[in-house]
Amino acid sequence: MSTVPEVVVTGLGATTPLGGDVPSTWRAALAGESGARPFENDWAERYEIAVNFGATLKVPADQVLARPELKRMDPSAQYAVIATREAWADAGSPEVDGDRLGAVVSSGIGGIWTTLDGWDTLREKGGRRVLPMTVPMLMPNSPVAYVSLELGARAGAHALVSACASGAEAIAYGVEMIRNGRADVVVAGGTEATIHPMPIAAFAASRTLSTRNDDPAGASRPYDVDRDGFVIGEGAGVVVLESAAHAAARGARVYARIAGLGLSADGYHITSPEPSGDGQIRAMRSALADSGVAASDVAHVNAHATSTVVGDLIEARSIRAVLGDDADHAVLSATKSMTGHLLGGAGALETIFTVLALHERTAPPTINVAEPDPELVLDLVRDEPRALPAGPVAAINNSFGFGGHNVALVVTSV
C-alpha cells in the first residue's frame, strides 16, 4: 500500500507591483507600502475611463527579459517566466527528470494585449500584417507552455482558469499532481497582465474598481468603512512544489507544507459571491479536513478581501463560521491593500505571502484601514506586521473568482 506524498514548498518567485522579486516584494509588504500609482498615460482622458490608476509592475518586464523574449511572449507569459526563473533558482535549480517535473500556471484572462494588438493590426493594416505568433501568444495556456519549455517540464503542463482564483487553483492542481504520483516536482502559480484600457474600462463599467483617483495608494482598503472597490494590479507568483521525500533526498530548504486543498463553486451568480458564504465555507472546511489541521491550530488567514463593499464581509463571516471561537487567535491579513488585485496572479502571490508568514512567523499588515467596518468579526493585522506564535502553526489562504469559484489552501509550518 502506498501512502500519499506530503507536498512542500521549496522555491518562491514573483514580479509584483511591490518589487521585481520575492525578497523586495516581501520587504515592501512588511513595510506597508502601496504598489498603486497613477497611470503614466492618458487612457482615462482619451477613452473616458472612470479609473486612472492601478498597481503596475514595480520593475517592468522590458528591464528583465531579452528583446526576442519580449516579442515572442505576451506580457502575461513574460511575468510568469520571470517569476519561474526566480523560483527555480531559489529552489536550488533541482536536478529532476523532466518526465517527473510538472508545470501548472494559470491566467485569469489570458493574452489580452496580444489579442487586442492583433485586432488593431487587422483593422488598420489588413490580414497580411497579423503576425504568425499571435495565436501562440494569446492562448491562455501560453504562460505555462513557456514555463514548460523553459524548464523541460514534461510530466504535464496545465492552465486552470477560474478568474481571480486561478493562481490558487493552479497550486492546488500542482499539489494533486505530486499526491497522485504524476510528478515529484511541480512549478505552479498564476500570472496576469491586464492593465490595458479595454479591460479597465470593462471592470470600471461593472463598478467593481475603486474610483479613488486622487489617492491611488489609499484606494485599496479592505475592511475599511470607506472601501469602494478593488485596485487592478498585474504580475505573477510561482512556487516550486516538491514531494517531501524528494526535497529531503536532495537536502532542499523547505519553507512550508501545502497540507490541504479545498475547492467549491457557488452555482449562484456570474459575479456576486453567494451571500451566506456557503461555497466559501465548504472550501475552507474541505481544506482543513484534507490537511488534518484543527481550527485551533490556524494562526493566520490571508484573506481574498479585494476591498469591495459586499465581498469582504461575506468572507469575514465565512471565516468566522469555519473557525468559530478559534477565529479569535487567527490573525487576518488583506495584502491586496498593498499589491492591488493581481487577478489570476493573486492566489499565487498570496500563497507566497502565506508561506513566508509561517516561515518567518510574521503576518503582513493590511494598510488603509482608517476605520474598520463595524461588522468585521476578526482580528485584522493593521499597519504593522504581527508576530505569529512559535511551534507548529497553520494558515489558510483564500481565493475566490468571478463565476463563483472558491479555493482555500491550508499551509502548515515545518
Added chain:
Amino acid sequence: MAHSEQEILAGLAEIVSEETGLPTDSVLPEKSFTDDLDIDSLSMMTIVTLAEEKFDVRIPDDEVKNLATVGDAVSFIAGAQA
C-alpha cells in the same frame, strides 16, 4: 521609392536581430536562415510578414521556401519592388 540592396540588407538584418537576438552584423548575405541563424518556420513567417510591411512588397508563400539565405531574400525583395 525603391530601396537599394544595401538598404534592404540593413533593414532585414534589423528584423532578424529583433526576432532572434543576434547582432545585426551577423546577418550577412551568405547566411542560411535555418542552418546559420537557427530560424524555425514560425520565426521565418514572422520575418516575412515584417519584411513585407517594411519594404512594401508581397512575398508569396510559394516563394518563401526558395529563400534559403539572407542574400536570397534581399534579391527577391529588390526584384519585387515596384
